[in-house]
Amino acid sequence: MAKSEGIPAPAVRRLSLYLRHLETTQARNHATVSSRELSRAVGVTDAQVRKDLAYFGQFGHPGIGYRVDELIARMRQILGADQVRRVILVGAGNLGRALMSYRGFRKKNFDLVAVFDNDATKIGLPTPELPGERIRSLDDLPRIVAEHDVRLAVIAVPAQAAQAVADQLAAAGVRGLLNFAPMILQTRPGITLSSVDLAVQLEQLAFQVNLGAEGAKISVDS
């Protein structure tokens, strides 16, 4: 939702996709990869791959392509994925539970340290996904954020609660918010907000299918 000049967001989005393909390639014991192969995996042109990677440094070796190990290491470094990043989750409903058990976070070196809810019937319940942890009251938020130096939070609460939760998280010192509530949130400067509206994703898809049916075309980069 923020806007500014610099590295285009689609390039940053594709960086994650390149990394995922490189990890698959590494698992298959391939030592090098071409921009052509990356371009096919991610669905952009060769030239786009080279341009995207050039935002972050010079990686290619003429006649060889990209060295998989080297590129993975640099991309993880760029994405901060070479370090464990502590995350908290607010909202222990269906979506919150799905996020708790989502193994993709751990694979990317995210460490979910605590889950919060404001529902008194949920507070204190164990979280099987986080052994030894229990669902915490939002009253504990400032202390937990400070103790674990948490900079990232996932918001999985109903729309009407989301703005208040975002404000509490920002006040507690969290710097980045990943919001799943179907709601446009306001944040103060210094807070990065990324919103995932599941219905919007489906709406966009439906729109693209409609356009396709009518023979029109649309650019899709993620």
Next chain:
Amino acid sequence: MAKSEGIPAPAVRRLSLYLRHLETTQARNHATVSSRELSRAVGVTDAQVRKDLAYFGQFGHPGIGYRVDELIARMRQILGADQVRRVILVGAGNLGRALMSYRGFRKKNFDLVAVFDNDATKIGLPTPELPGERIRSLDDLPRIVAEHDVRLAVIAVPAQAAQAVADQLAAAGVRGLLNFAPMILQTRPGITLSSVDLAVQLEQLAFQVNLGAEGAKISVDS
């Protein structure tokens, strides 16, 4: 993941955000809205708002701005949100259950008609979110898709099952796939694929927070 020329994907993404703000404005009984107000709500410039809307037609009235009712009606029409669109869900795990109970889909005129899983212990279980329905075997897929003329499907299965499910959906006649599995899927021409990788969203956010901390900047449009 597809790529082609035409309306830029960020403009299409913002269309959903404009629509959401317009619906809020309508609920507050405001009859008109300025590009300035829309630009603030969505986090882009005035000029960007006018350019985005111009892709889809001439909506503005000089000296008045945009008429909220008119713009909502046209945008719903453009997005296909003025008609009920039938959707099926494959995967009845934590994420699948969260998606079943997600009210945002209904609000946007999506009708979830059936839920599928390949786990024999889940098939036949009732789905409280879809009264009268039960979790179905994938064997029923072609029949249900044909009967309800389903064009959209949501994939919420583990990564290792996602490609096979995508292939089955395409073979059954589904045209648009919204994939939540952390996996790059291959699709044949004529199928529109949109992937939501929850870990990638968090990774991107972490990266933006890191860049922000170092004083660098990044464009974020969604």
